[in-house]
Amino acid sequence: MDKTEKFKNRHKFKDRTVRIPINCRGVSASEVIDKIETACGINSVLACVSRNEKYEVTLSSSTVSDILIEKGLEFDEESVRCCYVVNKQNVVSIMSLPYYIEDEEITERFEKWGVKIEGEIRERIDRLTGRADGTRIMNVHSHPALVFYHSPLDSQPPTDMNISTLNIMNKVRYALFA
Structure with missing residues (x-):
């Protein structure tokens, strides 16, 4: 060469x-x-x-x-x-996920996409009730071309962009766990 x-x-x-x-x-x-x-x-x-x-x-x-x-x-x-120099890990949250879905199933689905989960999958627990709120959080190592969408829907008024992002997130969630 x-x-x-x-x-x-x-x-x-x-x-x-x-x-x-x-x-x-x-x-x-x-x-x-x-x-x-x-x-x-x-x-x-x-x-x-x-x-x-x-x-x-x-x-x-x-x-x-x-x-x-x-x-x-x-x-x-x-x-x-x-x-x-480049951060190779991303933090991914899957929201409104049913409680009965096992971590192994999440891991399998992400691996099919070529995404490796680093460490353990954590559940977000509501501070007031002490119960899981349906959000799973994980560190992932993925191909740079694979993009994860994030939308702070709770902090912004409804707009077409937020609704579109919500629809994309729902499609991704249902594609993953339907």
Whole structure:
């Protein structure tokens, strides 16, 4: 692969760019690259840029970025946690869901869409009554092209947009759990 082909689709690299919170004045970019390539393999770093007292490092694959996020790095015997530049998780709420639907069924339906649920599915409990109100909340990891709609219907007067969003949400809910 030549250089022009390697950097042809730069917009795809954002999901494998990590932020390393270390002092840029105390640690050089070449030291950061050496540490990462020792931990993850030769040629695993595509770019290393200092930004706002942190380094942003673009890696050769999402597997390498996952390893770096999981393990972290060590500078001067101090452990440094890395984080993604792009948030890969979304919080999803499913409202007005019947109480009898099991979490496993929700997980199965989301997996059919290519959405992975991270952690446990939580039920929202009404503060006054102490009972479930039909809302399930979960952290999900999904493909960037998959969009989840949100509409704060309670806080806004009814408009065509709110009604349309409500109809979309109902269609999604019924498509998922009909």
